[in-house]
Amino acid sequence: MKRRYDLHTHTLYSDGTLTPGELVRRAMDRRVDVLALTDHDVTDGIAQAQQAAAQTGMTLVPGVEVSATWAGRTVHIVGLHIDPANAVLQAGLAGLRTHRAARAQEIGRRLEKNGIAGAYQGASALAQGPILSRTHFARFLVDAGHASDTGKAFKKFLSAGAPGAVPSRWAPLDTAIAWIRAAGGQPVLAHPGRYQLGSGKLRRLLGEFKAGGGEAIEVLSGSQTLDLGQRLVRLAQEFDLLASVGSDYHGPEKPWVELGRLPALPAGCTPVWHSW
Numbered sequence: 001m002k003r004r005y006d007l008h009t010h011t012l013y014s015d016g017t018l019t020p021g022e023l024v025r026r027a028m029d030r031r032v033d034v035l036a037l038t039d040h041d042v043t044d045g046i047a048q049a050q051q052a053a054a055q056t057g058m059t060l061v062p063g064v065e066v067s068a069t070w071a072g073r074t075v076h077i078v079g080l081h082i083d084p085a086n087a088v089l090q091a092g093l094a095g096l097r098t099h100r101a102a103r104a105q106e107i108g109r110r111l112e113k114n115g116i117a118g119a120y121q122g123a124s125a126l127a128q129g130p131i132l133s134r135t136h137f138a139r140f141l142v143d144a145g146h147a148s149d150t151g152k153a154f155k156k157f158l159s160a161g162a163p164g165a166v167p168s169r170w171a172p173l174d175t176a177i178a179w180i181r182a183a184g185g186q187p188v189l190a191h192p193g194r195y196q197l198g199s200g201k202l203r204r205l206l207g208e209f210k211a212g213g214g215e216a217i218e219v220l221s222g223s224q225t226l227d228l229g230q231r232l233v234r235l236a237q238e239f240d241l242l243a244s245v246g247s248d249y250h251g252p253e254k255p256w257v258e259l260g261r262l263p264a265l266p267a268g269c270t271p272v273w274h275s276w
Contacts, residue, residue, distance in 0.1 A: 008246020013129035017251030020049035079180035086183035216242035
C-alpha cells in the first residue's frame, strides 16, 4: 500500500491557523502517513508536532520554509529533515524574522498613512507565533471590512504598487540553501509555478538552485495545476532534481487546499523520499 506524503504545511507559528497538534490530528484524519511541518522562517512548532505525531504513529518530518531573494523576486526554499537545533540555520532564520518585524512596522505605517488606522496592532493581535506576516495584515483588513476576502486584501492593499506594499530583501538563494544543508536538510524549491516565470527564467532559477546545492522541486503543490506538474517532471529530469509534493496547507479557512489532497506523483521522476 502506497504511503501518502504531504511535505509542505504551516501552523500558527507562522501564517497558518492551527496549532501543531491540531495540524497533525487533521492530517491523520485525512490519512496522511508522512507529514512535514515547514513554517515560514521559524521552527518553534516542530517539537509539539513531533510529540503529537508520536502518539498517532504518523511520521513527522522536521522542516522549514526559508524566504529567499532571487533576481529581485521572493522565492521559497523548503528544508526537509532539518536539525532544528543547528546554530547556522537558527542564526539565519533569526535574521529573517528581524527583517519581517521591521517590514510589518512599515506596512502598518503605510496603511495608516492611507487612512487605515490600527493595522499594525490589529495584525499583531492575529499573530499567535513569532511571525507577523502579510497574511495577518490581510486577515485584519478583512475583519475590519476593508476587503471581502484575503485575496482581495492582498491585491488592493499589499501587492506591488498597493498602499501597503513594502519591498523585501531576503536571504540570497545560495545562502538559504546553505543554511538548510548546514542543518542536514534537503533543500526543495517550493511551488515553482507561483513565481510566474517564463520558461527561460524558470530554467535559470532551476540551474542556479541546483548549482547552489538544491536537491528537489515541488512537482505537486496545492497551488499548482496537474498540467504544470507534468512540465515540472520534465524539468526535474533535465536538471537531475528529485520530486517533492506538498499541499502548502495553512488552515481550514481555505477549503480548496486540504492536507494530503494531492494526486499521485507522475511517472518519470524520483521522489524526494526515495532514500529516506
